[in-house]
Amino acid sequence: MKVTRKAPRWPVPAVLDGDDEALITAIQGGLPLVPEPYAELGRRIGLSEDEVIARLRRLQETGVIKRLGVVVRHHELGYRANAMTVWDIPDDQVDTLGACMGRFEFVTLCYRRPRRLPDWPYNLFTMIHGRDRDEVQANIALLVRECGLEHIAHEVLFSRRRFKQRGALYHAPEPAHGGT
Amino acid sequence: MHRQREVYDGERLQPLEKRLLNDFQHDLPLVSRPFAAMAERLGVSEQDVIDTLAALRERGFISRVGAVFRANTIGASTLAAMALPEDELEKVAELVNGYREVNHNYQREHRFNLWFVVTAEDEAALRRVLDDIETRSGHAVLHLPMLADYHIDLGFELQWT
Numbered sequence: 001m002k003v004t005r006k007a008p009r010w011p012v013p014a015v016l017d018g019d020d021e022a023l024i025t026a027i028q029g030g031l032p033l034v035p036e037p038y039a040e041l042g043r044r045i046g047l048s049e050d051e052v053i054a055r056l057r058r059l060q061e062t063g064v065i066k067r068l069g070v071v072v073r074h075h076e077l078g079y080r081a082n083a084m085t086v087w088d089i090p091d092d093q094v095d096t097l098g099a100c101m102g103r104f105e106f107v108t109l110c111y112r113r114p115r116r117l118p119d120w121p122y123n124l125f126t127m128i129h130g131r132d133r134d135e136v137q138a139n140i141a142l143l144v145r146e147c148g149l150e151h152i153a154h155e156v157l158f159s160r161r162r163f164k165q166r167g168a169l170y171h172a173p174e175p176a177h178g179g180t
Numbered sequence: 181m182h183r184q185r186e187v188y189d190g191e192r193l194q195p196l197e198k199r200l201l202n203d204f205q206h207d208l209p210l211v212s213r214p215f216a217a218m219a220e221r222l223g224v225s226e227q228d229v230i231d232t233l234a235a236l237r238e239r240g241f242i243s244r245v246g247a248v249f250r251a252n253t254i255g256a257s258t259l260a261a262m263a264l265p266e267d268e269l270e271k272v273a274e275l276v277n278g279y280r281e282v283n284h285n286y287q288r289e290h291r292f293n294l295w296f297v298v299t300a301e302d303e304a305a306l307r308r309v310l311d312d313i314e315t316r317s318g319h320a321v322l323h324l325p326m327l328a329d330y331h332i333d334l335g336f337e338l339q340w341t
Contacts, residue, residue: 024247027246029244030246031214033215033245034230035226038212039212053211063250063253066248067205067248068207068248070204070208071242071245072242076240077201077241095330107331110330112326113259114325116323119322120324157289161287162285162286163286163287164283
């Protein structure tokens with residue numbers, strides 16, 4: 001099991017100008033698969049290739065872009081099981097334990113969220129993928145052992161059906177949903 | 181979008197396809213010709229890389245070659261949950277899917293059995309969507325915005341065995 005060693009990168013408040021926003025809109029469906037994709041993106045929004053590359057580099061440095069690369073579809077690649085595993089962690093330990101869990105490669109999301117008592121007591125959310133449920137359970141057991149979570153209440157919410165999955169649309173051009 | 185999705189069969193993925201899927205999930209080269217830079221590492225032609233990526237996208241194995249954005253650095257987003265009676269689940273899931281602001285929507289095995297992500301241009305727009313879903317479905321929506329992100333996103337190592 002590979003564990004990454006880098007420290008977490010904390011979100012930095014980012015100041016985005018109009019060109020950044022245009023670039024984010026232009027790139028959210030993916031890079032055009034042509035020999036010079038950054039030049040092509042630039043043509044669409046009136047920026048030079050150098051400007052596009054410099055802005056993408058800065059968006060990565062400031063943490064707006066977490067990564068730039070091939071975005072795979074886990075389910076289609078045989079990772080049929082995914083479990084949102086939720087933990088009820090004392091507030092003064094959540095940063096430390098969250099950072100521990102966020103380093104594991106099979107953890108694809110690790111967020112702190114608010115509790116909603118009495119309905120919802122859990123404040124840390126991890127998404128854990130595996131080829132089947134046994135692999136997911138084994139990964140959770142490893143997390144418990146490695147991060148010392150034996151006394152932390154948790155629940156494992158396996159997915160049963162996927163109704164929708166696509167990248168987020170941040171600046172969709174069409175008007176808001178009309179079905180109200 | 182109802183493109184026919186191929187069923188995964190590791191045997192049918194070629195070595196070049198496996199390397200493109202696994203080795204380039206982050207640090208896509210920020211150079212004029214990134215696919216040529218990848219091709220050089222792989223010992224194939226730039227056109228091979230472009231064609232293979234396009235085919236993998238067409239077959240549904242990759243969603244895009246591009247950026248993964250950190251939640252809440254642009255716009256506003258939240259994770260939402262609903263506890264629905266079994267016989268209403270499908271109907272409400274369809275209602276939720278109808279919003280362009282909803283980009284993930286899963287049934288999960290729990291009393292809270294419908295989980296979806298809502299992304300909007302700002303907090304007010306986000307609230308409007310959640311309120312609208314509550315009103316139209318007649319069920320409460322749990323609003324669970326991200327407070328901190330502890331995850332280091334280096335992609336996901338695929339195992340082919």
